[in-house]
Every structure is written in structure tokens, then in C-alpha cells.
């Protein structure tokens with residue numbers, strides 16, 4: 588953790604929290620209601636030893652230069668973020684990725700010290716918390732880049748950032764064909780270090796790979812433009828679950844298995 592001072596996590600993050608659930612009538616406290624009701628109709632059982640084994644298998648299988656970034660957003664897709672994160676890290680994952688500030692801070696508060704990447708865009712009020720909790724941001728616009736740069740400079744830091752490219756998923760990121768000015772801005776900002784560049788395949792797990800190949804060629808265009816300018820970016824990553832299972836030729840810096848559940852059926 589670094590030196591930026593904040594109020595308590597709870598107070599400072601209040602405005603990012605989801606709205607509270609409606610309260611139960613006071614005559615029916617939640618515990619009593621729960622004990623009166625039948626068990627929920629659906630649940631999921633996770634064998635953490637198998638999950639760890641899955642990560643170990645991926646880890647042993649992959650070339651040494653690749654790192655595993657485990658996507659544990661949305662409570663690790665309902666698997667339970669804390670335990671999946673602990674298991675993934677014990678199985679060799681190096682980075683975790685999350686969607687919201689709050690879920691990342693919750694993991695920090697529970698003792699997870701690993702590198703964490705926040706996948707979406709950040710509201711300006713979130714940026715000081717990202718610095719304070721050592722959370723790596725994806726950048727996709729000039730305004731956030733300037734704000735984060737100023738905050739990092741004020742804190743006397745040089746913070747790593749990842750540039751998010753929109754190559755066709757159309758959810759987050761700067762368009763691949765409009766990315767160069769932003770890349771230059773990041774590179775000129777002394778308090779920021781362009782550690783990574785990523786994109787997200789929209790359809791890599793489908794049989795028809797036409798669109799995924801188009802996204803790959805757009806990503807490659809940006810990498811070539813960077814190389815032509817002598818800019819080297821250590822972590823180039825786009826292999827989400829579908830990508831890393833079938834696309835060995837584009838495994839560069841990171842691979843992004845969600846929570847390695849994809850291997851559950853095939854390995855003991």
C-alpha cells in the first residue's frame with residue numbers, strides 16, 4: 588500500500604456501493620426467516636483442490652514467458668472471489684482482474700496482496716482509491732489519463748497502467764484506429780508507465796473465428812504502430828477463456844482464464 592491517505596474504506600467507498608436491499612419487517616429478522624425457509628433451489632459446489640490443480644495444469648502447460656491473469660470479477664462468476672483468488676494464486680496465477688473498485692478493495696481488505704487489474708473505466712472519484720490500494724487501471728481516454736497522471740505525480744509515484752483497446756467488443760476501450768494519440772499521452776506522462784495493452788475477444792469461443800481474427804488483426808495493427816515508434820509494452824494480452832484455449836499463436840503476455848472452471852471436467 589502506498590502513502591495516499593483516505594478516510595476509512597467504508598465511508599470513502601459509500602457512493603460506489605450497490606443500493607441496499609429492502610429491509611425485512613423487524614418482526615422477521617433475516618436469520619429467522621432463513622431458518623424457516625427451505626434451502627435455495629440451486630447452488631454450486633466447488634472443489635478447491637481441483638480448481639488449484641486446474642491452475643497448476645495451465646501453469647505447467649504454458650510457455651514460461653506467459654503469466655496467468657485470473658478474472659475473478661462478479662464474485663468470480665459466482666464461484667466466490669476470495670477463495671477462487673487464493674486458489675488461483677496458490678496454483679500459479681500472477682495477476683487478478685476485477686470489474687469494480689469495490690470488489691478489488693474487498694479482496695485487499697481480506698488480505699490479497701497480488702497485483703490486480705481493474706478491467707473497466709474508472710470514475711474520477713475512484714482514481715485516488717486505485718492508487719491507495721495499488722490497483723492497476725485500464726485507461727481508454729485522455730481525461731482519466733491526465734487525472735491519474737496528476738494524482739500519481741502528486742503522490743510522487745510512477746504507476747503502471749494498461750491501455751484498453753476496443754477492437755470490436757464495443758464495451759470498453761479506445762478504438763484501435765484512434766489509439767495512438769492516447770498512447771503518446773500515456774508515454775509522455777512521466778508519472779505513468781505503460782505496462783500493458785489489452786483487448787477483449789467478443790466471440791473467441793465460437794466455432795466461426797472470422798470476427799476474432801479481425802479483432803486480432805486490429806490488435807496487431809496497434810502493436811506494429813507501437814513497434815514502429817520504438818515503444819515496447821511488456822504485457823500484451825487478449826486471450827480470454829476462448830482465446831487461450833484455442834489460440835496459441837496469440838498468447839503473448841498474459842492469458843485470462845476466468846476462474847479455470849473450464850478445465851474441471853477434463854482433468855483429475
Ligand SMILES: Cc1ncc(COP(=O)(O)O)c(C=O)c1O
Pocket residue numbers: 658706785786787788826827828829843844845
Ligand atoms: C479483458 C477481459 N479478458 C477476459 C475476460 C474474461 O471473460 P471471457 O473469458 O468470458 O471473455 C474479461 C471479462 O470481462 C475481460 O474483460
